[in-house]
Amino acid sequence: MTLIHSNNEIARRAPRALDVAVAAGVSTATVSRTFNVPDKVAPTVRERVLAAAASLGWMPHAAGRALASNRTYIAGAVIPTLDDEIFAAQVGAMQAVFAEEGITLFLGNSNYDQDRALAHVRAMLARGVEALAVVGEAHRPELFEAIATRRVPYVVTYSYRLGSPHPCIGFSNRDAFHRLTRHLLGLGHRVFGLIIQPVSANDRVEARLAGVQEALAEDGLGLRPQHVREGRWSIAFGRESLRAILSAPPCPTAVICGNDYLAIGALLEARAMGLEVPRELSVTGFDDVAMAAQIDPPLTTMRVQNAEIGRLAAAYLLTRLAGGTPSPVPALIPDFVERCSTAPPS
Amino acid sequence: MTLIHSNNEIARRAPRALDVAVAAGVSTATVSRTFNVPDKVAPTVRERVLAAAASLGWMPHAAGRALASNRTYIAGAVIPTLDDEIFAAQVGAMQAVFAEEGITLFLGNSNYDQDRALAHVRAMLARGVEALAVVGEAHRPELFEAIATRRVPYVVTYSYRLGSPHPCIGFSNRDAFHRLTRHLLGLGHRVFGLIIQPVSANDRVEARLAGVQEALAEDGLGLRPQHVREGRWSIAFGRESLRAILSAPPCPTAVICGNDYLAIGALLEARAMGLEVPRELSVTGFDDVAMAAQIDPPLTTMRVQNAEIGRLAAAYLLTRLAGGTPSPVPALIPDFVERCSTAPPS
DNA sequence: TTGTAAGCGTTATCAC
DNA sequence: GTGATAACGCTTACAA
Numbered sequence: 001m002t003l004i005h006s007n008n009e010i011a012r013r014a015p016r017a018l019d020v021a022v023a024a025g026v027s028t029a030t031v032s033r034t035f036n037v038p039d040k041v042a043p044t045v046r047e048r049v050l051a052a053a054a055s056l057g058w059m060p061h062a063a064g065r066a067l068a069s070n071r072t073y074i075a076g077a078v079i080p081t082l083d084d085e086i087f088a089a090q091v092g093a094m095q096a097v098f099a100e101e102g103i104t105l106f107l108g109n110s111n112y113d114q115d116r117a118l119a120h121v122r123a124m125l126a127r128g129v130e131a132l133a134v135v136g137e138a139h140r141p142e143l144f145e146a147i148a149t150r151r152v153p154y155v156v157t158y159s160y161r162l163g164s165p166h167p168c169i170g171f172s173n174r175d176a177f178h179r180l181t182r183h184l185l186g187l188g189h190r191v192f193g194l195i196i197q198p199v200s201a202n203d204r205v206e207a208r209l210a211g212v213q214e215a216l217a218e219d220g221l222g223l224r225p226q227h228v229r230e231g232r233w234s235i236a237f238g239r240e241s242l243r244a245i246l247s248a249p250p251c252p253t254a255v256i257c258g259n260d261y262l263a264i265g266a267l268l269e270a271r272a273m274g275l276e277v278p279r280e281l282s283v284t285g286f287d288d289v290a291m292a293a294q295i296d297p298p299l300t301t302m303r304v305q306n307a308e309i310g311r312l313a314a315a316y317l318l319t320r321l322a323g324g325t326p327s328p329v330p331a332l333i334p335d336f337v338e339r340c341s342t343a344p345p346s
Numbered sequence: 347m348t349l350i351h352s353n354n355e356i357a358r359r360a361p362r363a364l365d366v367a368v369a370a371g372v373s374t375a376t377v378s379r380t381f382n383v384p385d386k387v388a389p390t391v392r393e394r395v396l397a398a399a400a401s402l403g404w405m406p407h408a409a410g411r412a413l414a415s416n417r418t419y420i421a422g423a424v425i426p427t428l429d430d431e432i433f434a435a436q437v438g439a440m441q442a443v444f445a446e447e448g449i450t451l452f453l454g455n456s457n458y459d460q461d462r463a464l465a466h467v468r469a470m471l472a473r474g475v476e477a478l479a480v481v482g483e484a485h486r487p488e489l490f491e492a493i494a495t496r497r498v499p500y501v502v503t504y505s506y507r508l509g510s511p512h513p514c515i516g517f518s519n520r521d522a523f524h525r526l527t528r529h530l531l532g533l534g535h536r537v538f539g540l541i542i543q544p545v546s547a548n549d550r551v552e553a554r555l556a557g558v559q560e561a562l563a564e565d566g567l568g569l570r571p572q573h574v575r576e577g578r579w580s581i582a583f584g585r586e587s588l589r590a591i592l593s594a595p596p597c598p599t600a601v602i603c604g605n606d607y608l609a610i611g612a613l614l615e616a617r618a619m620g621l622e623v624p625r626e627l628s629v630t631g632f633d634d635v636a637m638a639a640q641i642d643p644p645l646t647t648m649r650v651q652n653a654e655i656g657r658l659a660a661a662y663l664l665t666r667l668a669g670g671t672p673s674p675v676p677a678l679i680p681d682f683v684e685r686c687s688t689a690p691p692s
Numbered sequence: 693t694t695g696t697a698a699g700c701g702t703t704a705t706c707a708c
Numbered sequence: 709g710t711g712a713t714a715a716c717g718c719t720t721a722c723a724a
Contacts, residue, residue, distance in 0.1 A: 061413075062409075064700070067703085410700090
């Protein structure tokens with residue numbers, strides 16, 4: 001009876017290092033060493049401890065370990081959305097690199113909301129993340145203050161702005177859209193439409209808009225208000241925006257889109273309107289999502305190295321965690337991918 | 347001098363509950379109560395503690411709290427990929443529900459690899475997750491054993507199989523594809539092509555295949571090997587598969603695809619081959635991604651309530667965490683969405 | 693309502 | 709190479 005009872009008692013609680021120690025006939029110190037500095041344990045003893053741990057199904061208790069060692073082996077990433085493949089690729093690559101080092105990743109999805117992003121960062125800091133990656137630098141000041149207070153290494157991704165107070169891993173959104181616009185100007189376009197994501201509280205979109213305007217200004221051109229459509233991105237928004245833009249004279253010969261999905265929407269709507277792209281209208285995207293190369297006509301866009309951003313960010317943070325001073329990561333340069341949705345105006 | 351030195355000392359370490367207690371002139375117990383059971387603290391004292399905590403920038407240390415209270419406020423989700431909007435929607439919804447309850451989410455991306463999924467689950471358990479959601483039930487037995495050993499509440503999502511030993515939140519992939527196939531049979535199709543994701547180690551895809559075969563068998567039909575293409579999903583794989591299938595006589599009049607991206611690939615390739623859909627060929631997808639409604643012709647598919655799966659899974663797990671016994675969640679039924687990519691064979 | 697003090701499970705610092 | 713033992717920061721009986 002007592003036996004059964006005590007069996008149940010044992011089964012009821014998770015094994016501790018002490019249980020393993022007793023089973024292996026050693027001290028808890030040796031159990032700890034077996035897992036953390038195996039070289040400092042005699043091979044025979046090590047075997048015994050490993051066997052005992054395995055048979056008990058023991059895993060070190062993370063909270064106890066964190067308290068004693070001051071390491072949590074947790075990092076965090078806050079991104080604006082998982083709705084497209086862009087940030088998903090960054091997160092996937094980051095996770096792969098971190099996993100190599102035994103670091104698990106918290107994921108926070110802000111849904112483009114600064115307050116949610118702040119809440120995620122606070123929750124992550126409270127749970128002891130050792131490093132943090134956030135997309136963009138347009139965040140509440142409290143977000144960066146909280147990170148600074150905790151002295152947690154962090155990076156800002158997808159932005160790269162000279163003079164940013166933050167360590168950045170990404171590209172210049174301004175330069176990228178400047179280049180795209182110059183290409184269209186070079187083809188001879190003079191009247192432009194722009195379909196873009198909400199600019200407010202989004203430094204990347206703001207920079208894209210600035211890049212377009214700067215390039216146009218160089219040729220003494222500008223965007224007419226009736227040719228600029230700003231809204232939460234979707235294929236559907238791309239469609240309706242194209243229709244609106246083309247119905248407001250003077251009719252643009254080129255439409256620049258803030259991302260590929262907006263551009264795909266524009267392409268689909270152009271076809272529905274019986275417009276031939278690129279003969280009657282040029283359209284550009286940004287990101288080079290999988291669909292961009294497949295759609296008809298294939299979309300002229302810029303390819304961003306999303307996975308590379310994730311890898312670089314993780315590597316940077318790991319170096320910081322190891323106490324090193326990472327060499328600053330230079331700006332990435334998205335590749336211009338000229339496909340078939342752009343041509344000189346007819 | 348001493349002052350500066352001690353200031354630095356103070357600045358160097360993160361504040362503890364004791365620092366807050368001293369600043370507020372109370373004990374650490376009162377600090378703890380202020381944050382965990384505020385009703386049990388006198389309002390004036392509470393104010394003082396809150397002010398002290400705020401001015402010191404104190405947050406409870408997660409490891410200390412976890413050790414003492416046996417709660418981590420962490421849950422985990424393991425999904426096969428973030429490359430499409432499907433699992434992203436589940437994760438997003440799950441996270442939103444958990445965040446309401448102050449629970450932060452670990453995300454593990456297995457990349458359709460059982461060993462990686464197992465490694466993620468182990469890492470999460472070691473870090474003290476209180477609940478776990480995994481996609482599908484085709485996992486290494488060790489995965490479920492590890493969860494069982496830790497007595498951690500869990501759910502399997504996207505699968506719903508009678509007789510499953512696991513709590514499931516999802517739909518019957520078999521029934522869904524049975525229905526899709528019956529629809530095509532009802533239109534008069536007799537020769538079918540199938541483009542599908544890798545079946546091995548993926549219970550959902552296996553069930554989809556079974557659903558198709560079962561429906562065909564009911565009419566004395568079957569799939570010819572030359573009309574079945576199995577591979578990692580992508581638009582490109584959809585394209586090349588369609589071409590291969592149509593070049594192997596007898597020529598199918600309908601092609602069933604394992605998901606929308608495969609179907610979109612098939613649609614694009616059909617157009618490139620000069621085939622008119624649906625007059626000369628019917629194509630079906632699955633998932634109803636945003637693109638499905640936009641492409642030309644709009645895709646006949648089935649809509650899965652992805653966010654709903656995430657919400658239900660989180661709600662189920664929260665009930666378990668609260669010690670409750672959740673009523674079993676009935677199978678979801680994906681909606682059949684008939685658009686314009688299906689018609690009777692000509 | 694508040695304080696005292698005993699854990700929680702691990703790691704790290706010493707001796708040996 | 710190994711074992712005591714004291715942290716680590718918090719929560720929670722139990723007392724007051």
